[in-house]
Amino acid sequence: MFGPGKNEINDHINICIQRYQAGDKNALDDVYDHIVQFCLRVISKTCGKYINSDDEEAAIIPHVILDVLDKYNPDRGSFMVYLGQAIRNRTVDGLRKEKRRPSIVPSHLDTDISSTGIEAVFFEDIIDDMARKQEIKVFEDLLANFDLNFEVLANVSPRQSKTREQAQRVALLIAQDSELSGYLITKGMLPHKLLEERFYLNRNILDRYRKYIIAAVLIHVHDLEYLKPYVLPAPREGEPWLESKVL
Amino acid sequence: MARIKGIVMENKNGQAIILTPQGEFERTRIKKPIEVGEIYYGKSPSIRNYALMALIVLSLTLGTLDFFSVKAYAQVSSSLELGINRWNRVVTVRALDVKGEEMLQQSNFTGQKVDEAVEVIVDKAMADGSLKQEIPDQYFPLSAQSKDNRDEKFKQNVEQDMNKGMQKALEKRNNKANANKGAVNEPDKGSNLQKNDNEGPPTEMEKAPDKSSVHPGLDSSKGKKNTGK
Numbered sequence A: 001m002f003g004p005g006k007n008e009i010n011d012h013i014n015i016c017i018q019r020y021q022a023g024d025k026n027a028l029d030d031v032y033d034h035i036v037q038f039c040l041r042v043i044s045k046t047c048g049k050y051i052n053s054d055d056e057e058a059a060i061i062p063h064v065i066l067d068v069l070d071k072y073n074p075d076r077g078s079f080m081v082y083l084g085q086a087i088r089n090r091t092v093d094g095l096r097k098e099k100r101r102p103s104i105v106p107s108h109l110d111t112d113i114s115s116t117g118i119e120a121v122f123f124e125d126i127i128d129d130m131a132r133k134q135e136i137k138v139f140e141d142l143l144a145n146f147d148l149n150f151e152v153l154a155n156v157s158p159r160q161s162k163t164r165e166q167a168q169r170v171a172l173l174i175a176q177d178s179e180l181s182g183y184l185i186t187k188g189m190l191p192h193k194l195l196e197e198r199f200y201l202n203r204n205i206l207d208r209y210r211k212y213i214i215a216a217v218l219i220h221v222h223d224l225e226y227l228k229p230y231v232l233p234a235p236r237e238g239e240p241w242l243e244s245k246v247l
Numbered sequence B: 001m002a003r004i005k006g007i008v009m010e011n012k013n014g015q016a017i018i019l020t021p022q023g024e025f026e027r028t029r030i031k032k033p034i035e036v037g038e039i040y041y042g043k044s045p046s047i048r049n050y051a052l053m054a055l056i057v058l059s060l061t062l063g064t065l066d067f068f069s070v071k072a073y074a075q076v077s078s079s080l081e082l083g084i085n086r087w088n089r090v091v092t093v094r095a096l097d098v099k100g101e102e103m104l105q106q107s108n109f110t111g112q113k114v115d116e117a118v119e120v121i122v123d124k125a126m127a128d129g130s131l132k133q134e135i136p137d138q139y140f141p142l143s144a145q146s147k148d149n150r151d152e153k154f155k156q157n158v159e160q161d162m163n164k165g166m167q168k169a170l171e172k173r174n175n176k177a178n179a180n181k182g183a184v185n186e187p188d189k190g191s192n193l194q195k196n197d198n199e200g201p202p203t204e205m206e207k208a209p210d211k212s213s214v215h216p217g218l219d220s221s222k223g224k225k226n227t228g229k
Helices: A006-021 A032-047 A056-071 A079-099 A117-144 A150-156 A161-176 A178-187 A192-199 A203-208 A210-221 B047-067 B098-106 B114-127 B152-198
Strands: B002-012 B015-019 B025-029 B039-044 B072-076 B080-084 B090-095 B142-146
Touching: A006 A032, A006 A056, A006 A079, A006 A117, A032 A056, A032 A079, A032 A117, A056 A079, A079 A117, A117 A150, A117 A210, A117 B002, A150 A210, A150 B002, A150 B015, A150 B025, A161 A178, A161 A192, A161 A203, A161 A210, A178 A192, A178 A210, A192 A203, A203 A210, B002 B025, B072 B114, B072 B152, B080 B098, B080 B114, B090 B098, B098 B114, B114 B152, B142 B152
Parallel strands: none
Antiparallel strands: B002 B015, B002 B039, B015 B025, B072 B080, B072 B142, B080 B090
């Protein structure tokens, strides 16, 4: 299994494609689901509606994948971008045939990847979304260990920006200290006593926003790179409740 | 509408949970197809919008309550009592005897203007003979009583409307009777007219109420003597 990052996905898929083209017919087993997910997203965005693997529009996916695998040359750029273009063009052709809507997107299969920089960004974004989705799944599983989910977090998330930032700072504090984070991970609760002794933290914040702090600590500790920037406190100095350690 | 941006963390039944760049998990409604992991750019209703909606709901509620609150009671004959709101509309009707109940079963006065309701009631009363057209004042008492005794102006207003309704009903009756009579007397129209001008007692039409026939109990111009105070 590979990590949830965009580069990891791309690298792993490229390796598998090379193995497949070298003759290993089982090489795609690992990544096939990801490729199909990617194709579904491209079709979804092209059609402007949700597309499941059972939908009629998704029927083209296996054929297009096989076509692209035959034609793809690694020198011409990313496999995913090439596949994305093929899927999109085939989808548009299908729409034109069925509904006679002549002007949705350019239709011809453009094999020259270098000339379609904008399209490349579009497909990179989709891969980014997929990587983010994987990371969110990992985060969701981590939260489940603490009996938390996104619904709960939406309810307990601090509304005031100042309070939220304080909670984020506490989370960062815990994540940066191996003893504190170890305590949280193993015992499943915040190290209130240690935090109060060492950092003179306001117990109210710890109690009231315990769930939010745990979620933020998990993001830091497990290095969820897509989510981390969202729970980082704004860099500020001179806050008395953190002076003893952080500053 | 305030702008909202963030990662879609969950998307169920048209509601998504977004992780905003400020680190807040925010619930929002979404219309376009969007999947978990995508960046969402949308609008969330601001506090001002909520306040505006609350104000509208409050105004509607208060307006409805106000519409259905009785400001004065109008008694039409001895059979019906009408509850009148501040816009001179009938909001409640109470039958005071069996005749009133029968009338209520036949027609619904709720929501009508006072003059219209009175017109219908008077018309029905004259049709069933309980009101003699010649002497409506005597047999068909009309009176109004405002809930707030100090609100004399509103009371007079209601009384005027009631009077107007009665006038309309009587005029309608007269016109109908005139038309019928005209049809019957058409062959010897000239002689009949002469007779009416010169001799004999006046017909019912001639006795039809004009301004002078305003109900004495309701003529506010005649002072407080007849207003029930």
